[in-house]
Amino acid sequence: MSRGSENTDDEPPKWMSFRSLLVFSMFLRVFLIVYGEWQDAHMEVRYTDVDYIVFSDAASLMASGESPYKRTTYRYSPLLALLLTPHSFFHRSFGKFLFSASDLLVGWFIHTILKERKVPEKICTYSVMVWLFNPFTFTIGTRGNCEPLVCAMILWIIISLMQGKLAQAAFWYGLVVHFRVYPIIYALPIILVLDSQVFRSDQKPPLEDWNTGQTKTPTSNTEKKTILFNLLTALKSLFSRERIMFALISGGVFLACNAVSFYFYGHEFLHEALLYHLTRTDPRHNFSIYFYHIYLHYERQFSAVEKLISFLPQFTVQFALVSCFWQDLVFCIFLQTVAFVAFNKVITAQYFVWFYCLLPLILPWSRMKLKWEGLLCIILWIGAQTHWLLWGYMLEFKGLNVFLQLWAASLLFLAANTFVLVKIIQRHRFSPLFRRYESSSQKHVKKLH
Amino acid sequence: MASQRRRSLLTLIFICCAISSASSDQVRTSYGDSDQIRSLCISDRFIMESYFTTSHTSLDDSEFRNFLLLQQCSSEHDPTSIVPATSLIQHRNVTGEGSHRNLLTSIKLLPFYSESKLHELVILERLPLGVFADPFELQSLQQRRVFSDVSVFGDTNLELPSFRSNRSVVEIHVEVSPSDYENGEISLKLPLHARYQPLDDSGYSRVEFGEPDLFLCSSHEQRRCLVLSIGRSKTETRSVFWDIPAGIRGHTEYVSALTFAAAVLSAISILVASVLSSKVESCKNSKQS
Numbered sequence: 001m002s003r004g005s006e007n008t009d010d011e012p013p014k015w016m017s018f019r020s021l022l023v024f025s026m027f028l029r030v031f032l033i034v035y036g037e038w039q040d041a042h043m044e045v046r047y048t049d050v051d052y053i054v055f056s057d058a059a060s061l062m063a064s065g066e067s068p069y070k071r072t073t074y075r076y077s078p079l080l081a082l083l084l085t086p087h088s089f090f091h092r093s094f095g096k097f098l099f100s101a102s103d104l105l106v107g108w109f110i111h112t113i114l115k116e117r118k119v120p121e122k123i124c125t126y127s128v129m130v131w132l133f134n135p136f137t138f139t140i141g142t143r144g145n146c147e148p149l150v151c152a153m154i155l156w157i158i159i160s161l162m163q164g165k166l167a168q169a170a171f172w173y174g175l176v177v178h179f180r181v182y183p184i185i186y187a188l189p190i191i192l193v194l195d196s197q198v199f200r201s202d203q204k205p206p207l208e209d210w211n212t213g214q215t216k217t218p219t220s221n222t223e224k225k226t227i228l229f230n231l232l233t234a235l236k237s238l239f240s241r242e243r244i245m246f247a248l249i250s251g252g253v254f255l256a257c258n259a260v261s262f263y264f265y266g267h268e269f270l271h272e273a274l275l276y277h278l279t280r281t282d283p284r285h286n287f288s289i290y291f292y293h294i295y296l297h298y299e300r301q302f303s304a305v306e307k308l309i310s311f312l313p314q315f316t317v318q319f320a321l322v323s324c325f326w327q328d329l330v331f332c333i334f335l336q337t338v339a340f341v342a343f344n345k346v347i348t349a350q351y352f353v354w355f356y357c358l359l360p361l362i363l364p365w366s367r368m369k370l371k372w373e374g375l376l377c378i379i380l381w382i383g384a385q386t387h388w389l390l391w392g393y394m395l396e397f398k399g400l401n402v403f404l405q406l407w408a409a410s411l412l413f414l415a416a417n418t419f420v421l422v423k424i425i426q427r428h429r430f431s432p433l434f435r436r437y438e439s440s441s442q443k444h445v446k447k448l449h
Numbered sequence: 450m451a452s453q454r455r456r457s458l459l460t461l462i463f464i465c466c467a468i469s470s471a472s473s474d475q476v477r478t479s480y481g482d483s484d485q486i487r488s489l490c491i492s493d494r495f496i497m498e499s500y501f502t503t504s505h506t507s508l509d510d511s512e513f514r515n516f517l518l519l520q521q522c523s524s525e526h527d528p529t530s531i532v533p534a535t536s537l538i539q540h541r542n543v544t545g546e547g548s549h550r551n552l553l554t555s556i557k558l559l560p561f562y563s564e565s566k567l568h569e570l571v572i573l574e575r576l577p578l579g580v581f582a583d584p585f586e587l588q589s590l591q592q593r594r595v596f597s598d599v600s601v602f603g604d605t606n607l608e609l610p611s612f613r614s615n616r617s618v619v620e621i622h623v624e625v626s627p628s629d630y631e632n633g634e635i636s637l638k639l640p641l642h643a644r645y646q647p648l649d650d651s652g653y654s655r656v657e658f659g660e661p662d663l664f665l666c667s668s669h670e671q672r673r674c675l676v677l678s679i680g681r682s683k684t685e686t687r688s689v690f691w692d693i694p695a696g697i698r699g700h701t702e703y704v705s706a707l708t709f710a711a712a713v714l715s716a717i718s719i720l721v722a723s724v725l726s727s728k729v730e731s732c733k734n735s736k737q738s
Binding site: 053072073282283284289290292293295296297298299309310312313314316317320321323324325335339342343395396397398399400401402403404407411414415417418421422425426428430 | 612652696698704
């Protein structure tokens with residue numbers, strides 16, 4: 001954390017140095033964990049998330065040699081239960097400390113990534129604060145939710161790619177897909193970005209840093225090429241050494257983890273940890289626009305055609321985003337995650353962490369000012385959520401039939417998500433993650449048509 | 450000996466009065482079919498422990514009574530053959546709002562039973578199809594000594610809607626002390642949660658509660674239980690119900706249509722924004738195609 005000898009306007013004040021932010025965040029989280037234990041013991045409403053109790057029970061079962069899937073609603077990899085087995089001999093809040101530590105690690109990784117891309121210290125610090133001081137972020141880890149672990153793994157994969165460590169990136173990618181299925185949506189942009197023009201073996205790939213493109217002369221990227229030329233270029237390099245290696249290692253790690261889990265826990269593991277997430281259609285109310293549609297049709301099963309049709313908007317959006325933004329990898333996966341959550345059949349608040357951890361990584365490249373466009377986006381998004389929560393409260397805690405209003409609120413939430421996504425796209429300063437070695441023949445890696 | 454005879458006499462008088470005022474709103478008794486089953490002898494900790502493992506599937510009154518008949522004590526072990534099976538449920542209703550409510554029951558035990566060596570009141574709540582009890586919540590109540598023992602049997606899936614689930618039964622054990630006979634009432638508060646109901650045009654689905662089954666049991670290994678009352682799924686005199694919001698079938702068409710329209714509209718907006726903002730030539734081509 002090198003600091004200049006004089007405090008210029010570009011440098012944040014000393015108390016706001018990254019190290020002091022991290023230390024303060026650490027104390028805040030420790031305090032919240034301790035407070036959480038107190039609240040659980042003395043108040044009727046628990047601070048700890050229900051999921052944490054599920055993990056703990058599953059970990060105890062595993063520690064005593066039984067299957068963690070004996071615990072109903074445990075729908076995660078056995079790795080998670082394994083990580084939490086120290087519950088039995090340490091304190092039961094061991095897991096919360098582990099998740100909060102991952103949370104702090106995410107902050108560290110954000111700082112690392114931004115520094116690698118030569119983002120000025122002040123902007124870097126503000127971006128890190130967006131993660132460390134987001135109330136949702138520090139409550140999620142201290143309440144015992146495991147999402148910070150996933151976020152840390154994703155960011156580590158980005159760092160590994162930036163450092164040219166393909167095998168490392170592939171290993172962690174296979175592991176994170178085993179852990180939580182959703183990162184599979186990042187497979188296509190990662191594969192596309194593993195261009196042999198960029199990834200020479202044993203060399204760190206050149207990064208496009210923050211300073212280039214500030215002067216707004218990105219005309220070199222817009223050379224016109226025919227569709228055929230681009231298609232042939234892509235097909236020619238589709239099976240490059242780097243891409244095959246990445247696919248094999250990550251695929252191998254994913255299959256190995258599943259094989260070991262299946263060996264120990266059989267069909268219960270397959271059903272609860274994998275298939276459940278792929279086929280989940282929960283009719284109970286949640287932020288998704290599909291919940292009421294699913295509830296109204298629950299008495300009869302959906303046909304294969306209906307399932308396919310409902311998947312089309314999601315698929316189209318993912319494909320469009322990858323096609324247009326894969327070069328700016330971090331921005332691409334951020335957009336993909338927001339869209340994936342917004343169009344999913346089930347949306348719970350914990351899914352938001354998946355893109356909260358990526359938001360600080362794209363902010364330095366956004367031309368959006370906090371006043372008033374940024375604030376408008378924040379207010380609209382939070383406002384739509386709050387509106388939904390009000391109707392949800394009426395349904396669940398007052399027992400009123402407000403299904404229609406709740407469903408309308410979820411449509412509004414989708415509209416807010418779409419608006420924010422469109423605004424972010426419009427205000428983003430497109431900046432590829434990697435710089436190409438040669439500037440003469442501008443080969444565009446063709447997206448898959 | 451004399452005091453015992455006096456007590457029995459008082460009890461008989463009390464029972465006669467109870468029968469004569471059976472139409473009063475305060476007092477509810479359950480007779481009828483339960484006459485035939487007086488006491489049970491079971492080896493498990495819970496009466497319902499072997500119910501679902503012995504090829505019983507539903508919790509209907511008739512199937513349940515058959516199960517109890519099988520658990521009956523043989524006559525030489527039955528110490529209570531002359532005792533009338535009576536209990537009083539003073540009060541029963543569902544309190545609270547929304548999807549999480551409490552089933553309140555208050556039970557009055559006759560002083561006569563304080564002489565018996567049966568110190569545990571066992572209440573079986575055969576829950577109707579639309580609601581469920583959370584086993585983990587009940588466990589924490591047990592840890593806080595609200596009940597001495599509690600367990601849920603049957604369908605304990607917390608997530609499925611009611612038309613995809615089966616009934617469940619909650620067995621609650623409460624220690625009774627002599628002071629409970631003097632004070633009069635034993636109150637029970639059972640937290641319950643609503644399942645998603647089948648669709649209904651009125652927007653609400655009514656779930657009705659019957660009477661609980663009451664037993665007075667001993668605390669030893671081989672438990673002897675006196676059958677106090679076997680409740681019915683629907684009561685004739687009291688109506689305890691819970692109206693749970695349900696989806697309205699008439700909404701189906703336009704909800705589905707508008708949902709997909711919204712999804713398609715959003716997808717197109719994002720697609721257009723991406724294509725317009727992207728600097729990559731191939732995206733401009735895709736817009737043309």
